[in-house]
Amino acid sequence: MIVDRYAAHWWAAVSRGLLLLQHCERCDTLQHPPSAVCRSCHEDRGLGWREHDGAARLTAATTVRSTTYPQFPPPYSIGVAEIARGCHLIAGLPTVLPVGAPVQIVFRDWGGRHLPVIEPKEDRNG
Ligand SMILES: [Zn+2]
Secondary structure, three states: OOHHHHHHHHHHHHHHHOOOEEEOOOOOOOOOOOOOOOOOOOOOOOOEEEEEEEEEEEEEEEEEEOOOOOOOOOOEEEEEEEEEEEEEEEOOOOOOOOOEEEEEEEEEOOOOOEEEEEEEEEOOOO
16 A cells, blocks of 8 residues: 555554545545545545444455565465455455455554454354
């Protein structure tokens, strides 16, 4: 994610343990990663933020075996979680899970930073 002023706002929320999605008031679209314009109606006015509870679904996963980030020594797994329709978040995946699994975005200290992490969604009914 390019760290422009929209991403900087998103990361500031992450540092407070909040998962935000950008919301277009004009066409009621949620989007992530954040952008200067709405990806649906292409307007730059009316973009705001909504807090998300972190419930998501794992849509892809892989193991990183080589990296240029010394704070994240390989191997480690990352996943892609769909947090809302069309809104995907790439984050650390400490537990091996099948694609399609319900997951929860939480925040953990990893590599010296407070980062979103994908964890299994606990079954609150069982
Ligand atoms: Zn829009």
